[in-house]
Amino acid sequence: MNEKLNPDLAIWGAGSGLETPCLVIESSVVDANIAAMSEVAKRNGVQLRPHAKTHKLPEMAARQIAAGAAGITVAKISEAEVMAEGGITDIFVAYPLVAASKIERAVRLSQAGVRLIVGADSLEGAKRISDAAVREGVKLEIRLEIETGLRRTGVRIDDAVQLAKQIAALDGIRLTGIYTYRGAMYNGTPTLDLRAAGHEEGLIMASVATVLRSEGLAIQDVSVGSTPTAAYAAEVGGVTEIRPGTYIYQDRMQAAFGVSTIDDCAGAVMATVISRPSDDLIVIDGGSKTFATDVQPGTSPFYLQGFGHIVGAPDAVLERMTEEHGMIRVRTDAVYRVGDVIRIIPNHICSTVNLHSFVYIADAAGQLRKAAVAARGMLE
Amino acid sequence: MNEKLNPDLAIWGAGSGLETPCLVIESSVVDANIAAMSEVAKRNGVQLRPHAKTHKLPEMAARQIAAGAAGITVAKISEAEVMAEGGITDIFVAYPLVAASKIERAVRLSQAGVRLIVGADSLEGAKRISDAAVREGVKLEIRLEIETGLRRTGVRIDDAVQLAKQIAALDGIRLTGIYTYRGAMYNGTPTLDLRAAGHEEGLIMASVATVLRSEGLAIQDVSVGSTPTAAYAAEVGGVTEIRPGTYIYQDRMQAAFGVSTIDDCAGAVMATVISRPSDDLIVIDGGSKTFATDVQPGTSPFYLQGFGHIVGAPDAVLERMTEEHGMIRVRTDAVYRVGDVIRIIPNHICSTVNLHSFVYIADAAGQLRKAAVAARGMLE
Structure with missing residues (x-):
């Protein structure tokens, strides 16, 4: 994994080299x-x-x-x-x-x-x-x-x-x-x-x-x-x-509390747009197996819209998920194309980490290193 | 793992030998x-x-x-x-x-x-x-x-x-x-x-x-x-x-559809009662890391009460969960004690399996064998 992460980039082109969906930690x-x-x-x-x-x-x-x-x-x-x-x-x-x-x-x-x-x-x-x-x-x-x-x-x-x-x-x-x-x-x-x-x-x-x-x-x-x-x-x-x-x-929930800002969130899911069935809808290759569902949209005390914050498009909403699909409502003039890789900050990072067998850790220069989440799924 | 599973037993004594929480497949x-x-x-x-x-x-x-x-x-x-x-x-x-x-x-x-x-x-x-x-x-x-x-x-x-x-x-x-x-x-x-x-x-x-x-x-x-x-x-x-x-x-969701019965459900979580803070509440050692949360209680079209069916106590409700705790509302005269092991059929078995690195497979005689869930967490 020699890819570099540019956190300011909202949409990555296809061929970034990252296998998605995956969780990147800055x-x-x-x-x-x-x-x-x-x-x-x-x-x-x-x-x-x-x-x-x-x-x-x-x-x-x-x-x-x-x-x-x-x-x-x-x-x-x-x-x-x-x-x-x-x-x-x-x-x-x-x-x-x-x-x-x-x-x-x-x-x-x-x-x-x-x-x-x-x-x-x-x-x-x-x-x-x-x-x-x-x-x-x-x-x-x-x-x-x-x-x-x-x-x-x-x-x-x-x-x-x-x-x-x-x-x-x-x-x-x-x-x-x-x-x-x-x-x-x-x-x-x-x-x-x-x-x-x-x-x-x-x-x-x-x-x-x-x-x-x-x-x-x-x-x-x-x-x-x-x-x-x-x-x-x-x-x-x-x-x-x-x-x-x-x-x-940090995570989107803490940002909603005002405990952190969205920029303080170190973990984001990278996902690929696999389909754009209509102008206002894109489908990504991650759903409830990729983003935790324990913090549900619209519920107290957060009233968060959707299952994550779409970096670069805060008005886009990850509205629905099935296990391997995420359905994002987007502006009809948004430029997403099939193959684009996007970044999403999950509502609850702890339970999201628990879904991932490994994370990519990005150093200050954006260099990525794969790390097994050694204590993931430790239930006993 | 040489423990035997008795599927008719609603409450197991402590010392059954199973490390809980875990998922047992019959x-x-x-x-x-x-x-x-x-x-x-x-x-x-x-x-x-x-x-x-x-x-x-x-x-x-x-x-x-x-x-x-x-x-x-x-x-x-x-x-x-x-x-x-x-x-x-x-x-x-x-x-x-x-x-x-x-x-x-x-x-x-x-x-x-x-x-x-x-x-x-x-x-x-x-x-x-x-x-x-x-x-x-x-x-x-x-x-x-x-x-x-x-x-x-x-x-x-x-x-x-x-x-x-x-x-x-x-x-x-x-x-x-x-x-x-x-x-x-x-x-x-x-x-x-x-x-x-x-x-x-x-x-x-x-x-x-x-x-x-x-x-x-x-x-x-x-x-x-x-x-x-x-x-x-x-x-x-x-x-x-x-x-x-x-x-x-099968699972509790399919049973709610009438597609199966609860007895057709092959997978159940075994969990240990770790606390009984009041007569009407027991706490088990599994929460949202153990039971999937993608099918939420009370929501359409299932309107299921709670996050699972408590075997032997269908009126008990797994009402709330945090990551490692499950809060079950029970009858005040229910006999649960700290250390008891109970069985719970999850609402959605697919996403629950995805949380478990391994399952125990029980043969017809109740003999248990540990099997790694090889395709768990395969997101790419």
């Missing part, structure tokens, strides 16, 4: 995004522990750590294994581990020298982790997940003291922190004040930590999440760590 | 579904050329061919390469090829001994195929795609005669047939009469073929698609081939 934009979030963490004196779910690439995790991140966050033990294999040594599995086999894998990673922190939100789960740790003679760090409004996993605040005490009394583990993913902006509030949401998230967690400490529990880490709120949550005294993920690539 | 159900569609084709004297997009597995394609299918259908040249690598020798790429590199890859497959048929819907695309074929000294079979209402790719019927004549005049290729994917049932008609839709699809295509033949064009193959309409389209005189895909596994 390295210089990545570095700028990494630097900006590192600066947020540094300014506020908190740790940055980025969620690797966005890139799923050990080399990107390494860049984040080189820029000051304390370690990384993942959701699944299989992702932790891939990251450890790729040289990452400080990993938080921010997910309640309950299955025996997964706990065993966590123990093995810990034995292999990785600083592994795992999540828990039930006594049952924590007991299983404790039993395995005692059996294997290791000491695992545990953080208790707190439910702060997403109605997902996490212990209710009312029950946190009791559960924390029970967990802290178990052998083989150390309860060192609490964490939450509030996701306030994804719950359907269209006019969400991100600053207020970030502050609220931070204040809730700092308060829970204060209560737990007053009960004698040694809570060191108070960890909060999300790209839209991280900068505000980090300002709250008592918050010690932020876990944003999307910021490394 | 082999005996697959064989029954394959046999039923083969019988449809045989009864109507048409060829069956199943779309491999559902299973993405050469071994399943081989089973379909062993049961009488003439060959297989794919959408992308990369899928054709994987299937050829897996021993499949008769492949239709039902997709307009326009990029030079993809056409070269098609030529190479043809040179390697695969009977390769490719799609075209523009003179530009056909010319490029012709040029490459002449240059390499091969003869490629081409089918012309006809637009019959999906507003996707395909030449409009009014323009079909002119384009077919132009394509037939090109060297290096033989225009041997026409094909369409009408997808009438996916265009939002909630009370669709599948019999009428299938007959209409067949009649339109048979008529186009008649007109083309009257203009001196040697149209042999008249190929129509889709699991819901295949049995009806096959009844129409002049239709020579059906290309259903989903039927091999």
Whole structure:
């Protein structure tokens, strides 16, 4: 792959050499995004522990750590294994581990020298982790997940003291922190004040930590999440760590929030026009296998039109998709021809990356390099 | 993997040995579904050329061919390469090829001994195929795609005669047939009469073929698609081939159509209950990375509740998902506990298979075997 990427070019001619559809990541934009979030963490004196779910690439995790991140966050033990294999040594599995086999894998990673922190939100789960740790003679760090409004996993605040005490009394583990993913902006509030949401998230967690400490529990880490709120949550005294993920690539959803601009989006799908059935319609060679469908057009809180932003033609709309076809409504005088290659910034980059076995990473000179998305599809 | 699958068991205990979430395919159900569609084709004297997009597995394609299918259908040249690598020798790429590199890859497959048929819907695309074929000294079979209402790719019927004549005049290729994917049932008609839709699809295509033949064009193959309409389209005189895909596994969407029952669904996700935050809510370890989101709950024409059918608890609803979490509303007296493994039949099996790097295939005795989904994520 010796093709050069010219990000200013909205339409590429046929024969650019790229096999489409594919996902291209612009390295210089990545570095700028990494630097900006590192600066947020540094300014506020908190740790940055980025969620690797966005890139799923050990080399990107390494860049984040080189820029000051304390370690990384993942959701699944299989992702932790891939990251450890790729040289990452400080990993938080921010997910309640309950299955025996997964706990065993966590123990093995810990034995292999990785600083592994795992999540828990039930006594049952924590007991299983404790039993395995005692059996294997290791000491695992545990953080208790707190439910702060997403109605997902996490212990209710009312029950946190009791559960924390029970967990802290178990052998083989150390309860060192609490964490939450509030996701306030994804719950359907269209006019969400991100600053207020970030502050609220931070204040809730700092308060829970204060209560737990007053009960004698040694809570060191108070960890909060999300790209839209991280900068505000980090300002709250008592918050010690932020876990944003999307910021490394940004996406159309974040641009809709005003968290980034479209120019800050590092990832774009390259697709070929395969048909122009009518003046106002072009069909591209990527559909729902290429662009994620978890953020649906027209739905709260984004009300995005279509499944992506068409670079160079913001009024064009990727209106419909089947698995391998994308139908884009265009101006009747638009110059697209069969064979043209166009660039599209997806609504949600994390789930879009998960559809791609590899990405092309473009360096500052536009030179492309193919990289396998090593932690793609790691479900376990 | 020596675990046995008991399909009647709604809730598995922890420690079943399966790493969840994962997708399990029941082999005996697959064989029954394959046999039923083969019988449809045989009864109507048409060829069956199943779309491999559902299973993405050469071994399943081989089973379909062993049961009488003439060959297989794919959408992308990369899928054709994987299937050829897996021993499949008769492949239709039902997709307009326009990029030079993809056409070269098609030529190479043809040179390697695969009977390769490719799609075209523009003179530009056909010319490029012709040029490459002449240059390499091969003869490629081409089918012309006809637009019959999906507003996707395909030449409009009014323009079909002119384009077919132009394509037939090109060297290096033989225009041997026409094909369409009408997808009438996916265009939002909630009370669709599948019999009428299938007959209409067949009649339109048979008529186009008649007109083309009257203009001196040697149209042999008249190929129509889709699991819901295949049995009806096959009844129409002049239709020579059906290309259903989903039927091999079936899914909740087809069950909603009445095309299959839930018991005919061969694929189910196994997931572990990781949290029960309240009596009416359980959280499982699979979300939008595990279950496809292209068929959204509550939308036309299916109006399905939630993202899957919970086996053994049809009133439970997989209401919300984030990437790694599935939130299921359950009866407050339901017996789910943290660690239980449950089975869920996804709304759309094809796009769900695309999320899984491997599946477990359960034989009639329930014995599980891990199989890599070789053509997963083949976008090019």
